[in-house]
Amino acid sequence: MCGRCQEQFAPARHRCRTCALAIPEGADRCGHCVQSPPPLDACHAAVSYGYPWSGLVGRFKFAGEAGWAATFSALMALEPGVPALVAGARWLVPMPLSRERLAQRGFNQAHELARRLAPERTDPRLAVRVRDTASQADLDHTARLDNVRHAFALEPARAGEVRGQAVVLVDDVMTTGASLFALARVFRAAGASGVSAVVLARTEER
DSSP states (O other), X not given: OOHHHHHHHSOOOOBOTTTOOBOOTTOSXXXXXXXXXXXXSEEEEEEESSTTHHHHHHHHHHSOXXXXXXXXXXXXXXXXXXXXXHHTOSEEEEOOOOHHHHHHHSSXXXXXXXXXXXXXXXXXXXXXXXXOOOOSTTOOHHHHHHHHTTOEEEOGGGGGGTTTOEEEEEEEEESSSHHHXXXXXXXXXXXXXXXXXXXXXXXXXX
């Protein structure tokens, strides 16, 4: 991706501290996070989900073009606050895929992003998806929350590795945050000292 495209399609935006939604300058959090604080200490997104990102993410996830992870992770690392957040984390945890989706795609796109941000501290086996869920794409907010409830867990033999440690969750696209919040609650319950998230793209409210 050339510098001109990056300037045009990945402009800096002021975002909610805990859900990465684009908000007006001067505000720290969006109204929803003020009313119902999510289980994240911080959340960062590199771009707003839309043209050309929606098409590129589709190629990345569904057309086997895993090489996009290099471009995407570089954009994520440019987001202010992300380098320090990653440097301070004990673990980077990619959003787990079901076995079926992993077999279909051949790779976990979140893992490809995370391992380029901090390869020595990325662990795709620390968290597991304990039940398959329907695709989130066609569900409303309430249905998304129900869909991912109790969908994740820590690898039982490794729960002690999380206690007192800072964790950064990594995913490609954040829509309502239902999946990230569900996974974050698992780490909170295990005693993590902090849980934050970094994503490539954030869907904006309309």
